[in-house]
Amino acid sequence: MKSIYDNEMKLEFLSKSNNEAFARITVAAFVSQLDPTIEELADIKTAVSEAVTNCIIHGYEDCEGVVKIIGRIFANTIEIEISDTGRGIENVDLARKPLYTTKANLERSGMGFTIMESFMDEVEIESVLGLGTKIKMKKMIKKIPIEEDSLELMSLGGI
Amino acid sequence: MNINYNQNEKVLCIEITEEIDHHAADKIRRKVDNEITRYMPRKTVFDFSRVTFMDSAGIGMIIGRYKMMKLIGGSLEIENVNESSKKILEMSGILKIIPISELKMA
Numbered sequence: 001m002k003s004i005y006d007n008e009m010k011l012e013f014l015s016k017s018n019n020e021a022f023a024r025i026t027v028a029a030f031v032s033q034l035d036p037t038i039e040e041l042a043d044i045k046t047a048v049s050e051a052v053t054n055c056i057i058h059g060y061e062d063c064e065g066v067v068k069i070i071g072r073i074f075a076n077t078i079e080i081e082i083s084d085t086g087r088g089i090e091n092v093d094l095a096r097k098p099l100y101t102t103k104a105n106l107e108r109s110g111m112g113f114t115i116m117e118s119f120m121d122e123v124e125i126e127s128v129l130g131l132g133t134k135i136k137m138k139k140m141i142k143k144i145p146i147e148e149d150s151l152e153l154m155s156l157g158g159i
Numbered sequence: 160m161n162i163n164y165n166q167n168e169k170v171l172c173i174e175i176t177e178e179i180d181h182h183a184a185d186k187i188r189r190k191v192d193n194e195i196t197r198y199m200p201r202k203t204v205f206d207f208s209r210v211t212f213m214d215s216a217g218i219g220m221i222i223g224r225y226k227m228m229k230l231i232g233g234s235l236e237i238e239n240v241n242e243s244s245k246k247i248l249e250m251s252g253i254l255k256i257i258p259i260s261e262l263k264m265a
Contacts, residue, residue, distance in 0.1 A: 021180060109219040
């Protein structure tokens with residue numbers, strides 16, 4: 001079956017906190033084929049880290065489960081889906097609010113969704129209590145195309 | 160993580176050498192709290208020159224240590240913050256209460 005996307009990957013791992021680094025580095029490696037800037041790559045890594053941490057500490061809380069990541073590339077846009085089958089979010093609007101956290105005792109800052117939203121172009125949250133949460137994020141990698149004309153001009157200028 | 164305490168000036172310097180996410184923040188928190196209780200410093204300085212990654216877990220960790228230093232009548236500073244960490248610190252609003260210095264590119 002041919003995918004409608006230019007590229008696609010799937011990743012599944014146990015909800016252990018030492019997999020947070022594994023997840024963001026793997027997604028970064030997948031995104032690197034779009035030739036992002038250092039800043040774009042840092043933004044994506046941070047957003048992935050936030051979403052994966054949420055699955056681990058909120059979705060699965062004290063029990064262990066599986067975190068699933070799907071990465072898709074279409075033209076110069078990366079789409080990342082991060083999901084768990086954990087407890088779900090009671091009030092998504094509240095969870096999105098900056099500084100809102102249900103885990104202040106763990107020194108959580110309540111900035112997770114705020115960071116995802118400001119570092120990515122689009123963030124969708126689907127959550128069903130008792131069934132789990134899925135975060136879908138998109139970011140366009142804004143490559144500045146070098147036109148042939150300007151290349152020619154540059155080489156002329158160099159002579 | 161490298162820890163250095165200056166007895167004369169009562170300054171505790173903590174050089175963080177790992178990426179600060181939720182996993183690492185737990186470890187950093189435990190270790191730093193131990194050191195603060197042991198030395199009761201006048202000032203704690205986080206050296207971020209080797210921090211290549213930080214997410215919101217870093218914010219929670221920093222605010223927690225800031226509160227602790229405040230409680231013992233001391234202060235907290237962050238040194239050598241790179242561009243991407245600064246972006247997150249800025250977003251959280253903690254730059255209003257915690258002084259930072261930026262990483263100078265060689």
